Amino acid sequence: MKYRYLEAVEERISKLKETETEALEQAVSYVIRTLRQDGMIHIFGSGHSHLLAEEAFYRAGGLVSVRPILIEELMMHKGALRSSELERRPGYAEQFMKDQPIKPGDTVIVASTSGRNPVPVDVANISRDKGAAVIAITSTAYAGSQPSRHPSGDYLKDAADCTLDNHSPVGDAVLTHPKLATSYSPTSTAIGAMLLHTVLSEAIDRLADEGFPLPILRSGNVDHADAHNKALIDAYKDRNELLK
Template structure:
């Protein structure tokens, strides 16, 4: 089963490369233009999806101009069931999104596997209203086959500027056993992390090709990197206070 799971994950990532190459390149260009214009890339997700926002933040080898929108009420450590209930609350997003200094020229990535709950949809709508370009990372297979819970009747993929489809099947779990009635072995976090890191890597490549030095964090556990990273933190801390 271990080998089968790894093969399935590898197959899904290869399928993403084949079928999502065009939107991923478009997303990379959006990120590159944002960084080149001194903008900030915001990332948001509820529940397990918030891990992808953290994955891209303060990351060795990753971009410094990244601000995750971290809302503890929507994280599992405040109560798993509670986080799910909060994600379904209409207008809850306004309580934290109004405080976010999203500007024209910024990019906001909203991550939601199902894409049907009110909070991710509202985050995308509010970010667009603030002038950001909005990317949705979601499973179209799940979202298109699930009723929307947002009052507008819209799902995440219907309100963003660009959709990155994880190609994850409805329900996330992908493994089966003939003596088990439910599927197991989730895939959305692994596939989503690969997509986002690939997009950021392509954005960095494009910046370098244009003669722009990308703001890339180095590992703080390598000698001689503290001063380098400190300069990036100083540059971006006014817009990303949690860097300090």
């Protein structure tokens, strides 16, 4: 049986190994610096990209120092069309970013496959202004093929300190069929999660090699994990309002 979607994902994973090594190294270095300083790793995305922010938050085997920036108006349960409209609105990010507890030395990961809308670009710019390192997860294929909607003409990749390319085609959908007029089956979430966990796990590996203590959560569905997790949450809940 030929599963074309699995082949499309495997092809992109191979591309990550071939083309993203330098960017991955840079991203890992930012996360290591943040963890050494007991800083926070903030993750933002709107629309489907917000799934990556939730993917790494409060995760078994994940870092308690990951904090998602979850803006409900930019999530589809508040209205899919409204979410898309707001992501395109210049200046909208300033309304919620001014109060984000982002500090110098933190790392901010911003996910946007097109990278062309004002909100993710502004989130990246504001985060850098606050002193954080910014990692973009995006598709560089959009730059040059679709005009930026940001007033500056910038894409997300232009506002980030380093860019991880998810190798999604323009439009994201990777499969076609001779009997269908529209391509289908996006890979941006699957590959975005792969990039995200690659960066975080590599940072953990390298610090663990040094014997550096790391705030890693255990699964709450494994006996005796609750006390371990409670101690970590108590240490970080003042810096992450979602740990309650």
